[in-house]
Amino acid sequence: MVVATALRERALAALENVTDPEIPVLTISDLGILRDVSVHDDTVEVTITPTYSGCPAMNMITLDIQTALARAGIKARVLTRLSPAWTTDWLTDAGRSKLAAFGIAPPEHTASRRALFGEAHPACPHCGSADTELISEFGSTACKSLHRCRACREPFDAFKCH
């Protein structure tokens, strides 16, 4: 039991270094996709939940998890769990602050339709102004839309509420 707990702790520490390949400031636990880490004999089972249906980063994240654990000398298995479906509500507060510092407006706390449909405009992550406008509903990745700040005139990405 003690051995299993220690192995799980080591796995969790190794997983702290696994980040989203498209938004490298976010770890998989910041994103809320790391759902479970459990030990079965000498193998660590990591369960993740995919974000957007077509997110191409998911394959890469699975591979990164396996690599990170292999580097730590841990035998691992990665499982995907669909239910319950991921929502941006699962982003941690730390994750939200990191996103804003990285220049991406974090999603609103409740993944509301109003926010998804851009009726509530995100605040500018650069100057903090609420006076922003939508440029494009679709951005450089599936999870982002493109906006511009009317105050500082900088364009910025926003994480879509989902």
Place this chain on the structure above:
Amino acid sequence: MADDVLILGHRLSEWTGHAPVLEEELALANIALDLIGQARSLYSYAGTLTSHTEDQLAYLRDAPAWRNCLMMELPNGDFAFSIARLVLVSAFTDPLWRASITSTDGTIAAIAAKAEKETAYHLRHAAEWLIRLGDGTAESHRRAQNALANLWPYTGELFTDIAGDTGIVARPMSLRDTWNATIDGILARATLERPSDGWMQSGGRSGRHTEHLGHLLAEMQFLQRSYPGATW
């Protein structure tokens, strides 16, 4: 459902590099990605029930084994045609996913919960374009109206019940009123006329396809057919 979203997703992906403006390039590619992702989730799940992999289901079936509606496989045509099709299809799949969120099948419910948000977003985006095209210039109006006329005979098939329906998703026929209301609302704002319901094409749901599907599959399946089992 998986065949519908994969074939439509593949058609949308053909716009990559050809969209009228950069933002639309991103939009169509993103929508295609969502649709292909939805298809992957469904194929993976179907695969666990039938001992196939998602790749086998997508890449190793010939045209008669596909069950997508004929509308999905029609060539892209002009921008108005692609947008009008996306509106007509999303106005159907959105309530279908929404009804599936409460499916008795937990995996279907989970896939639907994600897909519904994506599809609602696609519908709004495509509808805004259709309204702009219909209510835009004489040329854009003409093209949008033309697209509707050409697509309309393929809309009936969306509502045909599916053979072997096990009741884990809503019956397509039950979504007809919702679809009518959505489409009528969009067309009114777009100043476009709703074509009258005449002869409806069908056959896709039972594997009888247009000549276009074979060409599409030839491109989509080329790699797995030429290099069986290839991975990267």
